[in-house]
Amino acid sequence: MIELRDVGVTFPGAARPSLDGVNLSIAAGETVALAGPSGSGKTSLLRLLNALLLPTTGSVSVDGMDTRDDASLWEIRRRVGLVFQNPDDQIVSTTVERELAFGMENLGLDRDEMRSRVETLLPMLGLEQLRDRPPHRLSGGEKQRVAVAAVLAMRPRHLLLDEPTSLLDARGRADLWALLAELRSREERTVIHVTQFPEEIAYADRAVVLVEGRVVFDAPPRELFAAGSGADGWGLRPPPAMGLAGALRTAGRPLPEDILTMDELIEALAGGTQ
Ligand SMILES: Nc1ncnc2c1ncn2[C@@H]1O[C@H](COP(=O)(O)OP(=O)(O)O)[C@@H](O)[C@H]1O
Ligand SMILES: [Mg+2]
Structure with missing residues (x-):
């Protein structure tokens, strides 16, 4: 369980808060899409959850542990895995394979377990051919897949993804999202996914929208894309399937x-032809 209570964040010297009066409870195993315009506080909210950032006011807790409590820091970081918005900020190793092992070494996993996780994840993320390559020399999309694999390797109970598909093409986005859906169905894992893509928001259990540091919407995605929800005003267009269905109905x-x-x-289409 992740809980934010009356959370405010004001960066030093800033004229106004970057997060303001945020209240959120996210149950274990829930998949939440976090959306909102650029600068609305999405990245700051994720950084609060693994104690990279502490709230200026209010409190943040992860499985009952307060992120201000130094004694809980290691356990919080072990449970909360964050895929950074910019993979260059995350990648530290000289080869793709070492990058996947890096976090697991910090967790103290044994060699066989590490090897087995690496061998599973490399093909899942299409990284087998790149295993010996230096990550900093890869394309943006490849780096993004390495960053996701490195965090998945640690099997965090709560997985935070900060626009993890922003540098991928449409195919790469669909592949990654299918992989996440499959992982979710296999083991209970909280996923908080920052995304601006309506087709990704549509797959979440719950959509949360931030505008200027405040939660302006928190309900299932179906309601977000229903007429009159305000999604348009927040720059969120309906998912492609919804538009297609509308066009087909008109026809x-x-x-x-x-x-x-x-x-x-x-x-629905397959059912309709029977
Ligand atoms: N380390 C920081 N120092 C000062 N201001 C920051 C810092 N990080 C974020 N901000 C400011 O906080 C606001 C929210 O930023 P951010 O959380 O990155 O939003 P988003 O991820 O939604 O684009 C922005 O106005 C941004 O400039
Ligand atoms: Mg951001």
Whole structure:
């Protein structure tokens, strides 16, 4: 369980708070999409959750541990894995393989376990051919996949992803999102995913929108993309499947009004032809 109570963050010298009166409870295993315009406080919110940043006011706790409590710091960092917005800020090793091992070494895992996790993750993220390459020489999208793999290798109970697909192409985004969905179905893991992509928001259990440091929306994605929710004003367009379903309905195809994901659209279309 992750809890933020009346959280405010004001950076030194800033005229106004970057986060203001934020209250959020996120249950273990929940998948939350965190959206909002640039500068609305999304990255700051994630950094609060692994104690890289401490609240100026209010409190943040992870599984009952207060992030201000120095004695809990190691345990909080062990439980909360953060994939940085810019992979260059995260990557520290000289080869892709070593980058995946780095966090696991810090956790004190034994060699066999580390090797087995590396061998599973490299193909899952399409990194097998790159294992001996220096990560800083890879493309932005490749670096982003390395950064995700390195955090997944530690199997954090709470996984924080800060726009992890921003440098990937459409195919790479779909692959990564499918992988995350598969991992989620296998083990209970909280995922907080900062994203501006409506098709990614659509797959979450819950959508939280920040505007100027305040939570302005917190409900299932279906409600976010329903008419009159305000999503337009926050720069969030409906997911492609919703637009397609609308166009098909206009063309005379009877389809339910609440289609949000491609999977739902495909299912509805397949059902409709029988
Ligand atoms: N380390 C920092 N020092 C000063 N201001 C910061 C720092 N980090 C973020 N900010 C400011 O806080 C606000 C929110 O930033 P951020 O959390 O990065 O938003 P987002 O991730 O939604 O783009 C912005 O106005 C940003 O300039
Ligand atoms: Mg950010």
